[in-house]
Amino acid sequence: MSTQAVIRTGGKQVIVAQGDVIEVELLSAEAGQDVTFDEVLMIVNGESSSIGTPKVEGATVTAKVLQEVKGEKTRAVFFRRRKDSMTTKGHRQRYHQVEITGING
Numbered sequence: 001m002s003t004q005a006v007i008r009t010g011g012k013q014v015i016v017a018q019g020d021v022i023e024v025e026l027l028s029a030e031a032g033q034d035v036t037f038d039e040v041l042m043i044v045n046g047e048s049s050s051i052g053t054p055k056v057e058g059a060t061v062t063a064k065v066l067q068e069v070k071g072e073k074t075r076a077v078f079f080r081r082r083k084d085s086m087t088t089k090g091h092r093q094r095y096h097q098v099e100i101t102g103i104n105g
Contacts, residue, residue, distance in 0.1 A: 003046075005103045007061050008039040016061060016100045023095040029065045035098065037061040043105050050105065059105025063098040070094055 004017045010025025029035050040059035043050045050056050071093040078087040 003103045004044045005040050005059070005061050005105075006042040007037045008041055009037055013041065016103075018100055018103055020100045021066065021097060022100070023069060023071075023097050025096070026068070026094055027065065027096050027098075029096070031065050031067050033065050034101070035063050035065060037063065040105060043103065056105055059103075061100060062102045062104070063100050066097045066099055068094060069097050 002017050004015060006013055006015050008014075009027075012025075014022055014024070016022060027035055038055075038060050040056045040061055041052050041054065043056055043059055050059070052059075073090050073092045075088060075090045078089070080086070
């Protein structure tokens, strides 16, 4: 079993392992840059585990930013009854796709 970690990024908690490719909220980094997540909440390495209170001291997860991607389109429909009027608006959230390169701690 490989080492896994639970990190917090963009207000969400994500379970990651080395080599995983995940989508996270936009970061202040360009494609190809390395980023470090220092909010590591838990590390599991085989049978041993470290649980933070709230963070594991000295633990970091490093990742490489691959590209910026767009999420699924969501639509909001505003309907006015008995007026034969309707407005449709759409939104696509932007994310960064990152590949986990290392779990230290």
